[in-house]
Amino acid sequence: METMETKSVSQVSEDGERRADVIVEAAGRLFFAPGFARVSMDDLARELGMSKKTIYRHFPDKRSLLTAVLDRQFAAVEATLVAAAEQTEGQPFGARVQQFLLGAGSELGRIGAAQLASGRGDVMLRQYVEQRVDAVVYGRLDELFREGHRQGLLPAPPELLSEITRGAVERLLSSQLPRELDWTAADLLRATVDTVLYGAIRPAHPDGERREAVIPTARDDEQEVNS
Numbered sequence: 319m320e321t322m323e324t325k326s327v328s329q330v331s332e333d334g335e336r337r338a339d340v341i342v343e344a345a346g347r348l349f350f351a352p353g354f355a356r357v358s359m360d361d362l363a364r365e366l367g368m369s370k371k372t373i374y375r376h377f378p379d380k381r382s383l384l385t386a387v388l389d390r391q392f393a394a395v396e397a398t399l400v401a402a403a404e405q406t407e408g409q410p411f412g413a414r415v416q417q418f419l420l421g422a423g424s425e426l427g428r429i430g431a432a433q434l435a436s437g438r439g440d441v442m443l444r445q446y447v448e449q450r451v452d453a454v455v456y457g458r459l460d461e462l463f464r465e466g467h468r469q470g471l472l473p474a475p476p477e478l479l480s481e482i483t484r485g486a487v488e489r490l491l492s493s494q495l496p497r498e499l500d501w502t503a504a505d506l507l508r509a510t511v512d513t514v515l516y517g518a519i520r521p522a523h524p525d526g527e528r529r530e531a532v533i534p535t536a537r538d539d540e541q542e543v544n545s
Contacts, residue, residue, distance in 0.1 A: 338376045338386075341366065346387045359383075384443055392450045395425040399458060411471045416508065418462060419483065422455045423507040427491050456484055486510045 344366050349357050359380055363370045377383040402421040406414040431451055463476035472479065490506050499506070 334376070337372075341373055341376055341383070342386050342390055345383050346390065349384060349387065381443060385446060388443075388446065388450065391429040392454050395422070395429065396454050398425050399455070403458075411466050411469070415462060415466070418459065419487070419507055419510075422459070423487055423491065426451070426455065426487065431491065455487075456480070459483060483510075 341362075345362055348362055348365055359370055359373060362383075363373060366373070373383070377386065398421045399418060402417045403414070406417045431447060460476070460480050463472060463479050466472040467476040487507065490510070495501075495506060501509075
């Protein structure tokens with residue numbers, strides 16, 4: 319009597335994981351290239367040559383699929399930043415900051431994080447993108463600045479530098495300036511590092527004396543007005 323061959327549970331699980339990976343990879347190409355708001359699950363099914371029922375077996379809706387795509391995208395961003403930190407370990411602080419920002423700017427530009435966070439798509443997805451950027455990128459940047467401040471390398475408050483840098487990164491990634499100047503966003507970010515952050519890291523005077531950042535208070539403003 320012949321017995322019917324059956325797949326083991328582990329093999330079935332592996333097949334399911336591979337198929338889910340294929341779906342996520344195709345979704346990343348399709349949803350994020352022209353803008354995910356204009357691409358439907360029907361489009362994805364046609365691209366994959368499979369039924370929507372098969373896709374929904376792995377991902378119950380478009381939001382859960384996009385979340386999986388974003389998780390993969392931000393895992394790549396995180397890997398790039400970890401590699402940048404390892405490559406610059408032991409180098410001067412300015413080089414470490416610059417390499418981190420160039421890696422972050424390139425990766426965030428590649429996945430279109432600024433457009434995703436400010437677009438008209440799903441509100442929960444926009445919030446998810448913002449949370450992931452904060453955790454993967456800006457949390458690391460904040461710690462890097464705090465480390466520099468503890469070492470006496472940053473006279474300006476690290477919180478101030480974080481805000482300046484965050485604004486520069488987000489603005490450059492969504493700005494037309496790179497196209498107008500025929501520079502990449504990473505090139506402009508490098509210039510930002512040189513003109514803002516590098517000046518904050520280097521001694522303010524030739525003799526090595528550092529000038530502390532002066533943050534005006536309300537009392538200072540009143541004295542200036544009354545003088």
